Amino acid sequence: MKKSYLLFLVILLLTGCAQSTEEQGDKPIEEDNVTEEETTDIETNEEEEAEPLKDDKELVLENAEKVIASLKDQNFEELSTYVSSEKGVLFSPYAHIEDDAVTFKQEDLLHFFHSEEEYTWGARDGSGEPIKLIPSKYYSEFIYDASYHQADEIVYNPEQARGNTIKNSKDIFPESQVVEYYVKGTEENGNMDWKALNLVFEKNSKDEWKLVAIVHDQWTI
Template sequence: MKMNLCLSLLLAAFLVTGCQSGAEDQTENTSEQENITENDSTNEESPEDVENTAEIDENNDEPQKSHEEIIKEKADEIITLLKEDDVEKLSEYVHPEKGLLFSPYVYVEENAVTFKKDQVEKFLNDEKEYMWGNEDGSGHPIELTPADYYDKYVFDASFDEEDEVVFDPKEARGNMIRNVKDIFPDAHVVEYYVRGTEEYDNMDWKALNLAFEQDESGEWKLVAIVHDQWTI
């Protein structure tokens, strides 16, 4: 009799404990569900947020400039500096390792004069005469100071008011072989062409070629200024 009473009490206690545990689990699950719902609501983007994100994505989708566009912009800047005789600023465009080569004609000689970047900065103040090549026709040596060479074979026409700009020209305008790409195979060239006058039957045309190569950082730098004109 006592045994049966004890078993009944234990069973009753077990049932009460189980019910309480079930109620607690249900309460806990309900609380977790409420937290999940609240977090989802918090993470939802407002229309304003979506609009701002779209603007950012649109800005990131702006097309990058091509090599040709970058080089042409640099070439235009250099033409302006040449017109203004601003060789100090010009030196900032010069290739740091290869320096700046000068050629009076579109056929570049192997021993063409090349100035280092810091020499370009003082180019017009250099009173030394250099052998720049030989005159077409006469074959006479072109022995000039940098300033005199500049006037005769660098900015000797209104290249800032050019009649034509050509990127990587293939054909020579005169009868002289164009070999700039042989000297600088990795270069891109921008040619500024000024047509001749009727007075001289258009034979007094001039062109200036600016050659660019990338430096170690991938920036396009000036490696050559190659003059071109009618030759015999």
């Protein structure tokens, strides 16, 4: 009688364990996956956060601001990064660019302020005397001769000349975009002492807008 009772208990225990194991195996496995709806929301948010592409005008104006800052700080190493490696940068003391205008290669700008070589940058208005200056002197007289970082006007692709000199940058660089920084004259000088700096940009072979000319402008006789 005792043996039968013990055998019954053993069978009962074994049966209970088997049922418990089956019940656990029947439970669905929870998946830690992002649903399709959640994935779509994430992709949508990433698209919304992406910055819109800038047009040519925005890109040119941004580059012009960086160029002006580099000129102001006399940081020609920084300036060289915005200059065309294919054409270099042309310097003109007046709005009308001459055929023999001085052009610096991109790498030559690194030594701009240390160069003692005298260049002939053009002819002086009025006297016709050759403008023979070392680069640092030319910078003071015909590049950053006014507070262009605080310009009174910034004009994109100016159509009209400020003075009586004919502008021809579009003839020299027909595919270019020009940004003019204008500083007005003073009353004591009859507003005739105005200054302007024209930054000429052209696309390179990589479709990037690069500086190809710095054209100074002022009242001429």
